[in-house]
Each structure stands twice: as structure tokens, then as C-alpha cells.
Amino acid sequence: MAATRAAPHACEIFTSLEYGPVPESHACALAWLDTQDRCLGHYVNGKWLKPEHRNSVPCQDPITGENLASCLQAQAKDVAAAVEAARTAFKSWSAQPGVVRGQHLTRLAKVIQKHQRLLWTLESLVTGRVVREVRDGDVQLAQQLLHYHAIQASTQEEALAGWEPMGVIGLILPPTFSFLEMMWRICPALAMGCTVVALVPPTSPTPLLLAQLAGELGSFPGILNVISGPASLGPILASQPAIQKVAFCGALEGGLRLLIQESVWDEFMRRLQERMGRLRSGQGLDGAVDMGTRGAAACDLAQRFVHEAQSQGAQVFQAGDVPPKSPFYPPTLVSNLPPASPCAQAEVPWPVVVASPFRTAKEALAVANGTPRGGSASVWSERLGQALELGYGLQMGTVWINAHNLRDPSVPTGGCKESGCSWHGGPDGLYEYLRPSRTPIQVSCLSKNMNYDTFGLAVPSTLPAGPEIGPSPAPPYGLFVGGRFQAPGARSSRPIQDSSGNLHGYVAEGGAKDIRGAVEAAHQAAPGWAGQSPGARAGLLWALAAALERRKSTLASRLERQGVELKAAEAEVELSARRLRAWGARAQAQGHTLQVSGLRGPVLRLREPLGVLAVVCPDEWPLLAFVSLLAPALACGNTVVMVPSAACPLLALEVCQDMATLFPAGLANVVTGDRDHLTRCLALHQDVQALWYFGSAQ
Amino acid sequence: MSAHNRGTDLDLSWISKIQVNHPAVLRRAEQIQARRTVKKEWQAAWLLKAVTFIDLTTLSGDDTSSNIQRLCYKAKYPIREDLLKALNMHDKGITTAAVCVYPARVCDAVRALKAAGCNIPVASVATGFPAGQTHLKTRLEEIRLAVEDGATEIDVVINRSLVLTGQWEGSDFIKTSTGKETVNATFPVAIVMLRAIRDFFWKTGNKIGFKPAGGIRSAKDSLAWLSLVKEELGDEWLKPELFRIGASTLLSDIERQIYHHVTGRYAAYHDLPMS
Numbered sequence: 001m002a003a004t005r006a007a008p009h010a011c012e013i014f015t016s017l018e019y020g021p022v023p024e025s026h027a028c029a030l031a032w033l034d035t036q037d038r039c040l041g042h043y044v045n046g047k048w049l050k051p052e053h054r055n056s057v058p059c060q061d062p063i064t065g066e067n068l069a070s071c072l073q074a075q076a077k078d079v080a081a082a083v084e085a086a087r088t089a090f091k092s093w094s095a096q097p098g099v100v101r102g103q104h105l106t107r108l109a110k111v112i113q114k115h116q117r118l119l120w121t122l123e124s125l126v127t128g129r130v131v132r133e134v135r136d137g138d139v140q141l142a143q144q145l146l147h148y149h150a151i152q153a154s155t156q157e158e159a160l161a162g163w164e165p166m167g168v169i170g171l172i173l174p175p176t177f178s179f180l181e182m183m184w185r186i187c188p189a190l191a192m193g194c195t196v197v198a199l200v201p202p203t204s205p206t207p208l209l210l211a212q213l214a215g216e217l218g219s220f221p222g223i224l225n226v227i228s229g230p231a232s233l234g235p236i237l238a239s240q241p242a243i244q245k246v247a248f249c250g251a252l253e254g255g256l257r258l259l260i261q262e263s264v265w266d267e268f269m270r271r272l273q274e275r276m277g278r279l280r281s282g283q284g285l286d287g288a289v290d291m292g293t294r295g296a297a298a299c300d301l302a303q304r305f306v307h308e309a310q311s312q313g314a315q316v317f318q319a320g321d322v323p324p325k326s327p328f329y330p331p332t333l334v335s336n337l338p339p340a341s342p343c344a345q346a347e348v349p350w351p352v353v354v355a356s357p358f359r360t361a362k363e364a365l366a367v368a369n370g371t372p373r374g375g376s377a378s379v380w381s382e383r384l385g386q387a388l389e390l391g392y393g394l395q396m397g398t399v400w401i402n403a404h405n406l407r408d409p410s411v412p413t414g415g416c417k418e419s420g421c422s423w424h425g426g427p428d429g430l431y432e433y434l435r436p437s438r439t440p441i442q443v444s445c446l447s448k449n450m451n452y453d454t455f456g457l458a459v460p461s462t463l464p465a466g467p468e469i470g471p472s473p474a475p476p477y478g479l480f481v482g483g484r485f486q487a488p489g490a491r492s493s494r495p496i497q498d499s500s501g502n503l504h505g506y507v508a509e510g511g512a513k514d515i516r517g518a519v520e521a522a523h524q525a526a527p528g529w530a531g532q533s534p535g536a537r538a539g540l541l542w543a544l545a546a547a548l549e550r551r552k553s554t555l556a557s558r559l560e561r562q563g564v565e566l567k568a569a570e571a572e573v574e575l576s577a578r579r580l581r582a583w584g585a586r587a588q589a590q591g592h593t594l595q596v597s598g599l600r601g602p603v604l605r606l607r608e609p610l611g612v613l614a615v616v617c618p619d620e621w622p623l624l625a626f627v628s629l630l631a632p633a634l635a636c637g638n639t640v641v642m643v644p645s646a647a648c649p650l651l652a653l654e655v656c657q658d659m660a661t662l663f664p665a666g667l668a669n670v671v672t673g674d675r676d677h678l679t680r681c682l683a684l685h686q687d688v689q690a691l692w693y694f695g696s697a698q
Numbered sequence: 699m700s701a702h703n704r705g706t707d708l709d710l711s712w713i714s715k716i717q718v719n720h721p722a723v724l725r726r727a728e729q730i731q732a733r734r735t736v737k738k739e740w741q742a743a744w745l746l747k748a749v750t751f752i753d754l755t756t757l758s759g760d761d762t763s764s765n766i767q768r769l770c771y772k773a774k775y776p777i778r779e780d781l782l783k784a785l786n787m788h789d790k791g792i793t794t795a796a797v798c799v800y801p802a803r804v805c806d807a808v809r810a811l812k813a814a815g816c817n818i819p820v821a822s823v824a825t826g827f828p829a830g831q832t833h834l835k836t837r838l839e840e841i842r843l844a845v846e847d848g849a850t851e852i853d854v855v856i857n858r859s860l861v862l863t864g865q866w867e868g869s870d871f872i873k874t875s876t877g878k879e880t881v882n883a884t885f886p887v888a889i890v891m892l893r894a895i896r897d898f899f900w901k902t903g904n905k906i907g908f909k910p911a912g913g914i915r916s917a918k919d920s921l922a923w924l925s926l927v928k929e930e931l932g933d934e935w936l937k938p939e940l941f942r943i944g945a946s947t948l949l950s951d952i953e954r955q956i957y958h959h960v961t962g963r964y965a966a967y968h969d970l971p972m973s
């Protein structure tokens with residue numbers, strides 16, 4: 001007879017049919033930590049780096065608080081060493097044909113597949129996230145990302161012919177990030193031929209494991225380097241001369257806001273509460289659990305939020321099978337929060353959901369767009385038309401219809417407003433790590449003596465400087481705002497000199513108030529302009545081109561005054577007109593695209609104008625640069641506020657005369673004045689969607 | 699069986715308002731097995747519970763009184779005695795929920811169960827099983843005869859032509875299909891049905907039962923079904939009065955799993971009594 005094992009309380013389970021714990025062993029994660037003697041360093045150039053005399057920070061289990069390992073805190077020297085390794089690696093990595101890079105990434109994906117249990121166990125153990133999410137979601141998507149980008153790499157030579165990899169990319173990650181977010185950034189960077197130095201907070205060993213897996217592939221050790229260190233090293237990383245770009249990933253809160261139409265409020269709340277009752281919370285490594293924990297700090301944050309919400313009059317519903325002690329916090333539903341209360345504006349912490357009612361779709365849109373956050377949203381409705389309307393109207397990076405949080409490597413993710421301005425994934429995301437071929441490498445210079453508080457504050461006073469000598473008629477005086485020439489708020493002017501040092505003319509001295517007025521005018525014109533059909537936009541740009549040509553002699557003679565030869569001046573005018581036409585044509589060609597991806601259902605990529613763009617023009621090429629920057633912004637449906645060349649803004653003002661007759665008011669606004677001061681005003685204005693700056697190094 | 703469905707007036711607007719988010723249902727269905735698992739003694743207890751939900755079924759053309767008798771005996775003693783003893787469950791009266799046979803075999807089944815001293819109900823399929831395309835008169839007569847012979851539950855095949863033309867009937871239980879189709883009990887279908895049951899309960903207070911049938915062969919599957927019902931409807935529905943699993947080979951797989959839990963070894967088919 002066989003040996004039997006007694007199960008004394010099978011009877012109780014038979015009656016109660018409760019779930020039991022299904023713990024996954026974290027032995028393999030501990031074993032890996034043991035290979036490093038529980039003391040993790042940095043991983044640079046294919047080798048572990050453990051410099052001496054560094055502080056170390058403990059890495060703790062978020063549930064029990066026990067120390068799992070200690071991680072070294074890097075110092076500036078270590079950062080420099082990593083960047084140097086990445087720079088050397090870049091030379092060989094970027095020279096490889098795309099196919100070789102693609103194959104290397106595929107090999108990395110296979111290595112991840114072989115060690116996936118270690119990866120998900122380590123991630124779940126250290127961050128407290130549910131192992132099911134990491135195993136079925138993150139790790140699988142990470143492999144898919146690698147495969148997708150391997151294919152992109154292998155077709156890079158043909159598909160992205162005029163572009164080359166940027167160089168060494170610095171990646172700064174916040175204290176609470178997931179390993180998947182890191183992959184979203186690393187994969188396109190590596191695929192395109194860049195190399196990466198990642199600065200991770202010292203309490204997360206998973207990136208180090210990933211770097212080790214990548215390094216052990218053998219062929220290109222230095223392409224992925226990971227340093228663990230405090231966030232204060234961020235500026236040091238950014239100021240390394242070899243770093244071409246810094247990708248910064250912000251911390252995500254993780255709570256959700258629900259907007260529910262009043263007519264379905266009761267029904268929805270009932271179903272939501274019923275479902276919440278079924279959630280189980282527990283140790284991340286338990287396979288039958290829905291939610292883990294994110295540590296004691298996150299638990300406190302959630303608790304404070306809920307208490308505050310209650311004190312402001314909200315109702316709180318908590319449910320689910322949750323272990324009572326900290327750091328577990330039950331899933332919480334907050335409703336009846338008055339919309340003007342501070343909690344309604346703040347970020348919602350995990351695992352809280354704030355539900356608010358709305359009456360009409362228009363109201364929902366206003367509420368949803370009324371926050372500075374613009375990451376992603378989902379719209380649930382059985383009426384297709386309404387769902388699409390909301391989808392178009394929401395100012396969010398990604399909108400899902402009748403689904404939530406579906407991710408696929410070929411679909412770009414990004415955000416609007418404060419959620420960021422870069423895009424990852426998909427064919428668009430590749431451009432983040434590319435630049436046009438043969439452009440000069442920019443050396444970043446973080447000026448040590450830069451004082452942000454005083455930059456551009458002082459406005460130099462201007463005094464009369466001699467008689468104006470110039471062809472008459474002189475260009476109209478004033479700032480071109482809202483479709484007409486206005487006097488500046490400050491009521492003073494600055495002199496413009498020509499190439500022989502004589503006075504060419506006076507232009508208005510614009511200030512903060514003028515910038516404000518200009519931005520307002522631009523915002524007023526923005527909806528109308530964005531709503532114009534591409535053909536209409538193209539038409540306007542072509543009309544401006546024709547006007548420029550009619551004005552050629554005046555423009556050329558002004559350029560001559562600035563020291564440009566007549567022939568070259570005329571050529572500049574012609575080129576400006578040509579560029580306007582070219583961008584007009586592009587306006588018509590651009591449009592929305594429909595993409596098919598691995599997800600069930602189509603993906604619609606909308607190219608929307610940003611809104612109001614501010615452009616600060618360079619000193620050189622006063623006409624050509626002005627036009628070349630104006631045209632693309634307008635062609636894509638944005639309205640602009642421009643600060644023309646400081647050396648000779650008169651040319652821009654000439655163009656304004658034509659714009660006054662051709663363009664709708666507020667479409668393009670030009671403010672002259674002290675460039676630093678105006679730049680400061682524009683940068684500090686929170687309703688300018690983007691700023692293109694071509695001024696001084698400072 | 700539980701109290702009968704008291705029924706409500708037919709309100710066709712309920713039916714027209716039904717909307718199913720198909721991709722979302724498919725996504726949830728994919729996750730079911732990954733979402734909840736049970737191991738060790740929990741798994742053993744759940745499997746025993748699953749046994750008590752089984753409608754042990756034989757619907758073959760060559761059914762005779764001898765295989766019916768074997769089936770009924772197995773229904774009374776679904777798991778080997780010593781395995782139950784090891785789990786301390788031998789005195790809990792573990793039997794399957796019912797025995798399900800063709801109308802002509804109801805007599806044999808009743809006789810066999812009586813001989814075994816077992817009072818589990820005999821369920822009969824009826825009404826022109828499996829296609830349902832016979833005259834109303836003969837379908838009603840089938841039900842009458844089966845009940846006369848001693849069947850206390852009837853699996854009715856609905857008239858699909860009525861359904862397709864929008865004419866509805868009420869019932870105490872809904873079953874996923876006859877079990878004789880190519881695609882039978884799948885999770886997406888079940889999710890939609892379970893949610894309909896829940897909505898009906900919220901609207902009228904009547905609890906309707908659910909029976910998936912066809913294609914449930916492994917013990918692991920049965921655990922997934924149990925957890926699905928638990929998640930969607932709650933513990934109240936995890937009773938034989940409201941939940942049945944129509945299966946035949948499932949029982950042997952469950953028995954083998956329990957054997958493994960008790961002894962630590964995998965049994966061969968010949969180690970365990972046949973059904």
C-alpha cells in the first residue's frame with residue numbers, strides 16, 4: 001500500500017470552498033542575489049563594477065521589510081566610466097549593419113525567455129507587484145518588444161535612409177518604475193544603433209539582472225550599462241559630453257479616475273462593488289492573488305488620500321480579501337467627491353479609484369480634459385459614434401475604446417500636457433533615437449554658472465541712436481499680434497543696426513504683457529486653424545509664398561543693408577518662397593493613419609496639432625530661418641508666436657505685412673524685443689505647448 | 699432541486715438591451731485559468747466538491763442496462779474508499795449530483811440506483827435530444843414518459859427555430875449546449891451566460907442554475923469552471939441545486955488527481971474502478 005498523506009482540514013475547505021495560498025518560491029531570486037553575495041554593484045561594459053568606498057542602500061522586501069540585498073550608490077566617477085564604456089561601444093555598435101543588430105536583439109529575447117522565471121520572481125519579490133501581472137504581462141511584452149525592434153533594426157537601412165543613430169542615450173528612472181517601462185525605452189534605442197547608460201534607483205536590482213543577461217551574450221558588452229545611484233546624479237549624467245539625449249521617465253501614481261454617466265451610475269456602482277468584493281490581495285508571489293502591494297510608503301499615501309477625501313465629504317467603499325496589516329491597502333472606491341475639492345485635482349494614488357458622475361458627453365470631455373495629466377484614457381460606450389467623438393476630443397496620448405490598457409510594441413505610447421512629450425514604440429518611437437544623417441553632433445553644455453532665476457529678467461533700456469537711414473516706406477512699427485500691428489506694452493523701442501553700423505530702424509520692445517497677449521491671440525485662432533482642411537492650409541501657405549515673391553525687391557534691398565550681396569539676397573527670397581510652398585504641399589499630404597497591430601481591433605493614429613508653438617529664431621538668415629520655422633508649424637495646424645532674429649527683425653516685419661492681409665487674425669504673431677527676456681516669458685508661460693529655440697548656447 | 703423559477707412576465711426590452719463586449723469577454727476568458735489556481739489540500743477539497751456537481755452522463759447509442767448499472771454504481775461511489783478515508787471525507791456521503799441518461803434507459807437507472815441504495819436524482823434528456831426537431835406532441839409525450847419512469851430532472855432541448863425568431867421560454871437551469879455539438883462549453887460563452895444569470899437575479903430575485911456540458915475532461919478544467927462560477931456569481935451558486943457539470947470522463951481524471959494528492963504517485967487507468 002502506498003504511503004498516504006493526511007489532509008485534516010479538507011472537510012473545512014470542502015464546505016467553505018475558499019482559495020488557498022499558491023505561493024511561488026522566490027528561491028531562484030535569492031540564489032541570484034547570492035551570486036553577488038547580496039551586494040549589488042553596477043554593471044558596466046559587460047562586467048560587474050564594485051568600486052570601493054561607496055555608500056550602500058538596502059533593498060527591502062516591501063511586505064516583510066527584510067533586507068534582501070544592499071546596492072551601491074554610485075558617484076560621479078562611476079557615471080563617467082559608464083558613459084565612456086557606452087561611447088566606445090557606440091562606435092562599433094552603430095557601424096554594424098541593421099541585420100546584425102536585429103539578430104543580437106533576438107538573441108537577447110531568447111535569453112530572457114530562458115531565464116524568465118528568475119526575472120519575474122525577482123521583479124515580483126522586490127516591487128511587490130502581483131506575479132501574474134509580471135509573468136503574463138511584463139515579461140511577455142518585453143520579449144515582444146525586442147522581437148519587434150529587431151525587425152525594425154534589420155530594415156533600418158532602407159526604411160530610415162536619411163537618419164542615423166543619435167549616440168549615447170542616458171536614461172534616468174524614478175524610484176517606482178516597472179521593468180517594462182525601461183524596456184520600452186531601451187529597445188528602440190538599441191535597435192537604432194544607440195547605446196544606453198541607465199541610472200536606476202538603488203532599490204531595484206531587476207535592471208542589473210537585465211544588463212547581466214545582455215552582457216553575457218558576449219558580442220557587444222557595452223551597449224547596455226546600468227548604474228544604481230541617487231537621483232542627484234541625474235544632472236551629472238546629462239552633462240556628460242558624450243551623452244546625446246537624456247530620456248527621463250516620471251513616476252506614475254497608478255490610481256484611476258472613473259467618469260460615469262448619471263443614467264448608469266447606480267447599475268455601474270453596484271457591479272463595480274460586486275467585482276471589488278472578489279479581489280484578493282496578498283503577497284506578490286502568490287499566484288492566486290489580484291493585487292500585491294507597493295510598499296509601506298505607497299500604503300500611507302493611499303491612506304492619507306482617502307482620509308482627506310472623507311473629510312471633504314466623499315464616500316468610501318473598500319472591499320476585497322486583504323490581509324489586515326500594512327503594507328496592504330484594500331482596493332478603494334471613492335465617490336461623491338466634490339469636484340472643487342483638492343483631492344479631485346490631485347493625482348490618485350494606487351489602489352484608489354475615484355468615481356465621479358457626468359450628465360452629457362460634453363461635460364465628460366470638459367472634466368477629463370480639465371487636468372494637467374494627459375497620459376491615457378479609455379472610453380466605454382456601445383454607441384460607436386459617441387465613443388469616437390470622445391476619443392477625438394480627449395487630450396490624451398492614448399485612448400482605448402471598450403478596452404483598457406492594451407499594449408503592443410507596434411503601437412506608440414506617449415502623452416500630452418504634463419504626461420510627457422515623447423513617444424515610445426511603433427515606427428514613430430524610433431525617431432526619438434535618430435537624427436538626420438550628417439548633422440553635426442551637438443555638444444551639450446550645461447553651463448555651471450547658469451542662474452535660471454536671473455536669466456532674461458533684466459530688459460536693457462534703449463535710447464535714440466541716430467537718424468534712421470533706410471528705403472522708404474519703412475516697415476510698419478509695432479508688434480504683430482492678433483492680425484495687426486500694435487504698440488508694445490512697454491512703449492519703448494530698440495535700434496536695429498545694419499552691416500555698416502548705421503541705424504536701420506527701430507523695432508518695438510516687447511515684454512511679458514505682449515507675450516501674454518500674443519499667446520492669447522494664438523489660442524483664439526488655434527481651434528479654427530486646426531479645424532481647417534489640409535487643402536485650405538496649403539492654400540494659405542502658397543498665397544504667402546506668392547506675396548513674398550511680389551515683395552522680392554524690398555526684401556532683397558533690406559537684406560543688402562544687412563550685408564548680403566544682391567544675388568544671394570534674391571536667392572534667399574526665392575528659397576523662402578519655395579520652402580513655403582513645399583510645406584504647403586506637405587500639409588495636404590499628412591493625415592491620420594490606420595494601423596493593424598497584434599491587438600484585436602484597429603489602431604487609429606491621429607496626427608494632431610500641438611496647439612500654440614513658440615519659436616525663437618536664430619540671428620543668422622533673418623528671412624530664411626523665419627520662414628523655414630514658420631511654415632512647418634503652420635502646415636501642421638498649429639498657431640505660432642515668433643521671436644524673430646535679434647540682428648534684423650525688420651525682414652520678419654515685412655513678411656508680417658503680407659500675413660496681415662492673408663492670414664486669419666492671431667494665426668502668426670511676431671514679438672520683437674530682447675531675446676533672452678522674451679524667451680524667459682515664453683518658457684514660463686504654461687499655455688504654450690512647445691518651444692523651439694535657436695538662440696544662444698545658454 | 700431548489701425552488702422553481704417563479705417566472706416573470708416576458709419583457710422583450712430586456713433582451714433587446716443586452717450588449718456584449720465581445721473582445722473584452724474573450725480577454726477575460728483567456729485569463730481565467732491563470733487568475734485563480736488552487737493547490738494541495740485546497741485542490742483536493744475543490745475536486746471533491748466538483749465531483750458533487752457532476753451529472754454523470756452516458757448518452758451513447760449502445761447504452762444497455764449493464765453499463766447503466768455500472769454508471770449508477772460509480773455515481774454512488776465516485777471515489778475509491780481508501781482515498782476518501784485518507785482525506786477524512788469517507789463519511790460525508792460524496793456522490794455525484796445526478797445521473798443523466800436517454801429516456802429509454804431511465805427505468806434501468808432508477809432500478810440500479812435503488813439497488814445500490816442511493817437516492818440521487820435521475821435526469822433524462824428529452825424533447826428530441828440532441829436536435830430537437832420533432833413534433834411538439836412527441837416531445838411532450840417523451841417528457842411524460844420519462845417522468846413516469848422515475849426521472850426527476852429533464853434536460854430540455856429548446857426549439858432553436860423559436861429562438862431565432864425571437865420567441866422565448868423560461869427555465870430553472872440554463873445549459874451551455876447539448877454537448878453533442880462541435881464546440882460546446884467554452885469560457886466566453888459561459889461568462890455571458892453567468893452574467894445574464896446575475897442580471898436576472900438582480901432584477902427579479904430568482905436564482906437560475908447553470909450547467910456547462912461537453913468538452914470538460916480534465917480535473918484542471920473543472921477547477922477553472924468552479925472558480926469562474928465563484929468569481930462571477932459567488933459562493934451561493936456553488937451548490938448542486940444551482941450548478942451542475944455535465945461530464946463523463948471527468949470523474950476518472952478527478953479520481954486520478956486525488957490519488958496523486960494522497961499517495962504522491964500517478965495512477966494508471968486500470969488502478970481505479972471504471973465507470
